[in-house]
Amino acid sequence: MRLVKTITAVAVATVLLGGCQATSSERAANDNQAAVVQQLPEVNIPYEMFTLDNGLRVIVHTDRKAPIVAVNVWYAVGSKDEQVGQTGFAHLFEHLMFNGTENYDDEYFGPFERAGATDMNGTTNNDRTNYFQNVPTPALDMALWMESDRMGHLLGAVTQEKLDEQRGVVQNEKRQGEAQPYGRVFGFLAEQTFPEGHPYSWSVIGSMEDLNAASLDDVHQWFNDYYGAANAVVVLAGDIDVETAREKMETYFGDIKAGKPLKKLNSWVAKSTGTKRATMEDNVPAARIYKVWNTAELGTEDSTYLELFNEILAGGKNSRLYQRLVYDEQIASMVSGFQYNRILAGQFFVIADAKPGVELERIEAIIDEEIAKLLQEGPSQEELNRVRYSSVASFVRGAERIGGFGGKSDILAAGEIYQGNPSAYRDEMATLSAATPADLQAAAERWLTDGAFVLNVVPQPKYTTAQTGADRSKLPEVGQLPELDLPELNTFTLSNGLEVALAERHDVPTVQMSLVFDSGYAADVGGKMGTASFTMSMLREGTAKRSALDLSRELEELGTNLSTSASLDSSRITMDSLITSLEPSLDIMTDLLMNPAFDATEIERKRSLWLEGIKKEKASPQQQALRILPSLMFADDHPYNAPLTGSGTETSINSLTRADLVAHAETWLRPDNARLVIVGAVTEAEIKPLLEQYLAEWQAPATAAPVKQFPEVARFNESRVFLIDQPGTPQSTIIAGQLAPSGKVDNAEAIDVMNTVIGGSFTSRLNMNLREDKGWSYGARSSWVQADAEGLLLALAPVQTDKTKESVLEILAELNGYIGDEPATAEELDKVKANKTAKLPGAYETKRALLSAIVDMLEKGKDMTWLEAYGQRVNSLELDEIQAVAADVIRPDALTWVIVGDLEQIEEDIRSLNLGTVTKLDTNGNPID
Template sequence: MRVLSRLALLTAAAVLTCPPLAAAPIAKSVPIPTLVKQITIPHSTFRLANGLTFIVHEDHKTPIVAVSTWYNVGSKDEPKGKTGFAHLFEHLMFNGTENLPGDYFEYLQQIGATDYNGTTSYDRTNYFETVPKGALERTLFMESDRMGYLLGAVTQGVLDNQRSVVQNEKRQGDSQPGGLVQYEMFGRLFPDGHPYHHTTIGSMADLDAASLEDVKQWFRDRYGPNNAVLVIAGDVTAAEAKPLVEKYFGSIGRGPVNRPAMATVPTLAKPQSIEMKDNVAATTIQRFWAVPGLLDKRLAALDIGGSVLGGLASSRLDKLLVREEKIAVGVTADLIPLQRAGIFTMTATVKPGVDPALVSKRLDEVLADYLAKGPTEDEVQRAIMGEVGGRIRGLEQVGGFGGKAVTLAEGQTYANDSDYYKKTLAAYAGITPAIVRAAMRQWISRPPLTITLVPGERDADYAETKAAAAAKSESAAPAAKPTRQVPPLGQLSALDFPAIEHTQLANGIPVEFVQRTGVPVTQLALQFDAGDAADPVSARGLAGMTMGLMDEGTTSLSSQEIAEAEERLGANVSSSNSADRSYVMLNTLSPNLAASLDLFTDVVLNPAFEPAEIERVKAQALTGIAQLQKDPTRVANRVLPGVLFGASHPYGGPSGGDPKAIAAFTRADLANFQQRWLRPDNAKFFVVSNLPLSEVKPMLETRLGHWAAPAAAKGTKTFTAPPPRPTAQKILLVNRPGAPQSSIVGAQLLPIDPKGDIIPLHSANDTLGGGFLSRLNLDLREDKGWSYGVGGGERLLENSASYVISAPVQADRTGDALAELNKQVQDFLSTKGVTQDELTRTVARSINELPGEFETAGAVISALMRMDLLGRPDNYYETLPGKYRALTTASADQAIRRAVDPNGFTWIVVGDAAKVRPQLEKLGMPIETVEAP
């Protein structure tokens, strides 16, 4: 678990020909103090006369700079009657300023920003972007304009529009299974009048009541420079950054100092228990306690205590309730750290068919035993290793949601100390079992709030979730005249994709290797040419089930022992599946690479497929499928493959697999799949490490270089022709009674080669559906306020391409939204194609963002695998700028019009049929009622 950056989830032998490894010794890691010494973020701190604190950190590995602006205001600072104002203002601050009118996303895309967004929490609001170094001055101008020159651009029309967007965001969250639990949790755990009594999203009534003057005064009172922290991290020096900050922020006047609301940590007078019904597949039991806030010295001990209890893969609750007793399909214990108070949670999802009372009783018994005896030294050290390893990985990024800029800004904002991360790490390193036991006994032995969520119809939706969107106002004040000159862009660096080294092991397994020296981490993927497309038609889900069991026990280690070994090493061995490929992956701290590879090799060569583990993973998979059937968008995506490809096509299986087939899988089925598909003559390695290839290859060679293929024939895939694309549109309606939102998904197959040049098509779609500024999103979200977000684009598989539009919309606008989607598509593909301004924006964004796309090892390894899947050359990404510059509006229009047929869409609509069908019937398309597979 991470505190300051999270608020932001067989007895038989091996079946392969090589012998199993000997019983593995307990994995030994380098000492935690050695790792902690590697965690440092050198920086300089300055303060302007107006009170703005700004911090500069140098990281010259990539020609990019992260800019992160934090305001010391969150939802806990909202008075009664103004809930949701902080989050509403986050939206308003993206809608243009006096000198930069219009949507800020447009300006960010022009300069090639990546990792850009804004977030609001209970305790702060932040805005962040990672930009090419040559765009730093423009970016600082933009952020300073947002701070000092905003209110002239906040009109009644802008307010009404963004209020509608926020309310749709609220509906979208509330409509999720279990989406209403948060209101009961915060409302009951924290008494009326407590700063954390209400949620960040706020109430519909307060949002509706917000006047233009209300929101402007909210800004004047809380968003001054003396209430903000600015962090600049990346390819920049303090000498370069300081004059720019003084130039653009120095003239902004001070504002009132927002003194964050103080609050005690409440204790319930006695245990409270409530039961809620919702559209869930299994009963979930949740316990909550209010605990000290994130600056309290006891928080680290509670965090580690939660990890041992239910956060680690090897946790007490996982071991007992999931692996051994098999009465739950999932358990967690977690800490939600807030500034003034935190929330400790313990959750169990009951296995279908098991009495929830038994699970509740066992939760209490496990907790009581844990509080009485405390954790072991090994458990504590494994949990601390997870914390330290997570921080090392996080420091690979300069910005984004959790990089170095975030770490510095958090400490400065919450603790007035940019080096607070060092104190936090020191606190973790000093934790002992006795300290954990004392903290847990002090705080988690108090009366809990228990919320039990059971399957059934919601007793009653909150009235506010049914409120109609505010009518869009057409009133708008005249735009203020610009008072400052927008600075020009500096020289933007071209992408220099890291050099790829090619080699192979003695048995012929190819290896693609990239060295990245930013952090001491190694990531590798052993890829097999398998995936869901390897499933027999009668066994949809077999590949996924096999991969899901690879790391759930070997012939020498149980699943519990594997989890414990990973935690000691700060490593993660995982297995996964996509449409075309299956993977076993390793992410580890490089000082522990050798020991981590021993574990990885055991998982690859010697999966046990223990019958008891098979039944446990089956139960989890079947419960997961049942749960995703409750989510309208996931239901639509589950229906989609069969609609596009037909049930007998390799790509035609329902997402997640067929429950009937999964329930019938035997150990022999899994072992047979492994022998046919997960073998050295069907494999390829992708590796990104701070170590050189000369060190990494011998480690791979020793462990897997002599791995021999089994005698069984290697698996093959047969791709038959999918059904022809329809020549007329139709609607498939999936009924979800009571859903406050509908999910609209439109799709068609494309007559293009996925391995060909898709840049013209991709670029044209950037205008239609490819991003925040696309016509589809601007129409339904920004203009009409019917959706929180809409998108569309090409989906490329190894042997197929499709175009998919996704639009979650408020239920009472389902028919109108589908009509608008159709109109936008029809217009774009006929008379209203890409304009020169839109193309210019797309080309600039696509080229300028490339240097920032591959900052992390994870991004590089994903790019390697993507290039391999689609047959791209090593220099593919470096060729893209030339391809983008060669585009014209005519070539972009031609590409998308050849590929996408405006009449070829099948529309899947998941929603309340009683409300939705009458709306859809007005559209004149055939409507077929279907059930989700």
């Protein structure tokens, strides 16, 4: 059986070595005695080191006391070298290294057991993976052959069967560990004490999800990335000399590839501030407290000082906490602690188990009290001498052995891998020997005065279950759903001609309103793209009497949310105010409406940010496609021939002037081109006088209100393909677009339901095919863009690059089947009906949701009766109606395909589909060549 240690406290094993004398400093506050000399035992580990031409480092220590040789192979790879989503790889691969090689495809332990090997194991921690064994001297060639064979000749023997087998072993190891009392603690602590993405923020053993996802290709890549000769150290210790070692190492390891160059972090302490707390219930025998601080990394003087400080505080029966909690007050059954040293960061642990009936808060208070006392007074010289000598004694006893944990080969390998120096123990010995109580005190001050994480692990309460329960033989049916009952909509007109629609809702004392203008991106036609969006955004950037910061400050003081925006067909000023703040909020809203400053400095600041936003849109495959698609669907003189993001182009935004913004506002933001919709705890009698007061000066100009013109759109009779290159991307983004009916058509519910079945929900056909069945995409969907004029029907699927062609074929197959021999089914229709109607009672719970629905309703020329009858209209839809709408709307033979991906990998495949004319576009949508 192989034992794998996923957490090792390297502290004692690597820290110290005697061989010289240390002078202690005077500690007047405690015993006022003169400095004394502490005699430490002497240990020496002589070695010679050489490097093969392939970068493999070899360390040789000769010790002839027994005819055995320790072979210790360390790879500079651990769980810290994994990526989010691929955790557990280092440990999983360590298991695979014991399952045979290309030239010895059998259980690795066999030859060693027959040769009488001892201290044989392999382990993984955050920073390294090691494999070690002691073998009789005559078996050294066998051991080196085996170790070199798995370093250089492994992958041919790593099969899917072996991966699945060891994956199961590791997962059972994880289950076994987590089934132990407190077995889930260290994984949780890793997540909570380091920031997301930090290499120590996940456990060495990894997550079940990541282990399940590990593919054979992933595992092979891991070996190729990290198991090269240049990323390894081999220590030979015992009955061996450097000449013999060099000859044998050249023979067995000299032909192994160096491996790829690697990038590695050197330090990331992630020191915290404040105190963070958590409680975990578990099947544990006693309540336990863990108190943890992020501290200095391995190899620093502070890490050594903190080890000694921890020993004085919590290391054994003579420690201050053990004596106080276990002996004196007898409220704890166990106290321990350690400084957990690793390459990137250390952690200082204090752990205590409460006796029955004792609150963990009482134990924590004493922990804090004893730490505070040590911080204030410092440790005594006697305490420092005691823990220093004990630590050195442990080190000396370990160094008696040539192999195994804490043996000489282990010490030398750790020094080289962790600190680039086999003699690193000497530096730590020097720090340890010269350490004074003041050094320990100062280090603790630096690291333990802030940033603690406190975890209380408490026994899970004993729950009981009833003898009987619900009938599980069938799913209960949903009862009669309540009818939708919306407030009445009261409409009136202000003296300036502004139409107002008010729905009263007095549940909480707030008012929400949206001033909607018939403009939007479509108003930019004939002008500069992005003007509408830019103008609406600039309204929040200051007025004639309020700067942008003044606006933000006043709104924050009033507790009011005020936003400005533009969409395809409309622009809006939306406000959410408390009743008590309504009047001053209206003052601000009307100020930015009627007196926008359009300050030149603010315009340039906004322009700079806006252009950066366009760059980001172009960098996103989906947004890039949505920017370009409208220009492929609509003629130049059509209002919808503009990026669907509304942001315009670099050229148009760079050319915008203050005069353009003023002209847009004066042309489109006028009361006879607007409607104010209000939902809230206010009556007409209360709100109308306020509106008249604050909007009295907002008058329509003498000229007629503008009207957007929508020329007839020519429909395409054949498919076209447009390709946009994004080299190196691992995904292709596929959009298939076509013209569709306006959102104002009478059968809009039927079109919406039809779209939901094919691609408008998680369980739609497109998503179930490409995500759930094929696993080629994280999500595929279709969307109906419900515009005032012609709409768009879009199918969208980001897919893995090597399945681009196949995904296009699947999308086509789904669309053709939907209007052909696989039309919508009664089951699909019933499912969509149930979903859309069952959620209606809660759909308008908030004022914001009701406000949005009323705005949309009024733009379509409908009333509240129509809105309330939505569920009835959906439920009345018949299957043949859905099938007929699909056949009428969907045109798989006349799609406009926009595909963004690595054209070097996908272009030839796309062209081979013969979908239609293929055109390559640049990032601005211009044809290439």
